[in-house]
Amino acid sequence: MTRPWFALLESNTTGTGRQFAAAARARGLRPVLLARDPARYPYVADDGLDSRTLDTADPAQVLAVCAGLARDGGLSGITSSSEYYVAAAARVATALGLPAPDAEAVARCRDKSHQRRALAAAGVAVPGFRAVTSVAQAVAAAADLGPPVVVKPVTGSGSAGVRLCADAGEVAEWAARLLGGDGGPTGPILVETAVRGPEFSVETFDGVVRAVVGKRLGPEPWFVEIGHDVPAPVPAAVRAELGETTRRALAALGLGWGAAHTELRLSAAGPVVIEVNPRLAGGMIPAAVRAATGLDLVDAVIARASGGAPRAAAPAAGHAAIRFQLLAAEGRVAAVRGRAQAVASPGVVAAHALTVPGAVVTRTHSFQDRLACVVAAGHDAAAAQRNAERAAPLFSIDIQAVQDGYEGGRGR
Incomplete structure (x- = not known):
């Protein structure tokens, strides 16, 4: 019997997109990537992933391709791991009678000024x-x-x-x-x-709090996330307060179907919502949540979008931490080594390079400054953090300076 298709509209570039395809396969579906340039995502070739090339900014083209998939073996669902395409995927799913969130609520949420106004009108604290x-x-x-x-x-x-x-x-x-x-x-x-205080994210699914994550940020004036801790190392009462504020924010925005990633600061007056993202978290946070709690949020997203039943949480370590290796020099990546050593380091459950040889890397003061990532588990917060901090530097990323056409050697 032919397995039904599961469409992925574009992808993010930091690991979750690849996991979406793997989760669909594990559920007996045929994942297919719809992209303007499938070669932009190296895992497509590495994993033998089916793809279709089209103008993904054209809703009519996306709908037509998905309708064709529905005729050719059946289409069980469509979603996206990229924030920029979640609303478009929801519109196509709705048009084809497939499971989907409220596409218009998702689209409105992506405009942070509209989001701020809606939250403030509902009495949810925002800057x-x-x-x-x-x-x-x-x-x-x-x-x-x-x-x-x-x-x-x-x-x-x-x-x-x-x-x-x-x-x-x-x-x-x-x-x-x-x-x-x-x-x-x-x-x-x-x-x-500017709201002062520590930063957190609250990961929800179908409006239920699944994890409260502690964020680690690089130096100001930028806001580059350099690490995460699951669960956030704060008292349970604080996590409960952050979770309650998040639930109120989701209700105000008309969200609650599937995954959402809400970022907050804990000010002296209480939690302040920085932004609500109507999608699964990026930055390998789902891998850390799975290591700490046993809940596979990637699989949950695929199940929800294809009409399947979620899986029960698996046994887990209780704590997890993510640490990134950051860009230290601009130039062309000459070599990426050390993944095997990072994977073998105590407590590590995932380790990925976020760049490839030949790539030109420049400082952007954003997530693109992160060149490698490790996720590590531990029996308590300190152990998980120690394991992640030990493993992240094991990646060795050689970068050559590029000056007026001449390349000179520079290390990480």
């Missing part, structure tokens, strides 16, 4: 904010809110384009960069009050 379309408006908004402020795109993920600005000069410089191009947005940007 003070202004959506602006000019440098002058950004400077005025920062003066009104009071420094320091965070200036960032209205849409996006992975800390891309997000910067803490201490004064009017920094606000003007960063707003000009975002509004003027340089790979940034061409529409509104956000200026918002």
Whole structure:
């Protein structure tokens, strides 16, 4: 009997996309990647994954390809591991009568200014904010809110384009960069009050809190996530408070179907929602949740989108930690070594290089600065953290400087 197709609309690039395909296979489905350029994802060739090349920004093309898959063996579902395509996948699923979240609620949620307004109207704490379309408006908004402020795109993920600005000069410089191009947005940007306090994420599925994660951030003025701890090493009462705030936020936004990844800061006055992402977490957080709790959130997403039953949680270590190796020098990647050593290190459950030989790496002050990742488990928080911190440096990533066409050797 021919196995039904399961469509993946584009992919993220940090591991979860590959796991989505593997989870679909494990459920007896035939995963197929729909992408503008399938070769952009090395795992497609490595894993022999079926793919279709199309303009994934064209809803009519996506719908037509999915309808064709439905005629050719049946289509059990469609989803995406990429934040940019979750709403589009939901619209196609709805059109074909397949399981899906509320596509319009997902689309609205991706606009952070709309999200802020909806949460504030529901009484959920959010930073003070202004959506602006000019440098002058950004400077005025920062003066009104009071420094320091965070200036960032209205849409996006992975800390891309997000910067803490201490004064009017920094606000003007960063707003000009975002509004003027340089790979940034061409529409509104956000200026918002900088909330002080530790940062967390709450991972939910069907509106139920599955894990509260402690985030580790790199140095300001940037917000690069350099590690995660599961569960967050705070009292249970604090985790409960973060979870309750998240549930209120999801209700206010009309979400609650499937996975959501909510980021919060714990201020002196209590939890403040930084943003709600209507998708599964990235950054290998699902692998850490699985190691700590036994719950496979990737499989849960595939099950929900294909109408299958979720699996029960497996035995687990109780604690897990993620640590990244960060970019130390710009240039061309000459070699990536050390994965075998990292995998063999005590407590490690996953280890991945996030770059490949030949890639040109530059400092972006975003998730793209992360070149390798390890997930480690432990019997307590300290053990998990120690295991991850021991293993992450075992990756050796050789980088050659590129200057005026000449490449000179530089190490990590």
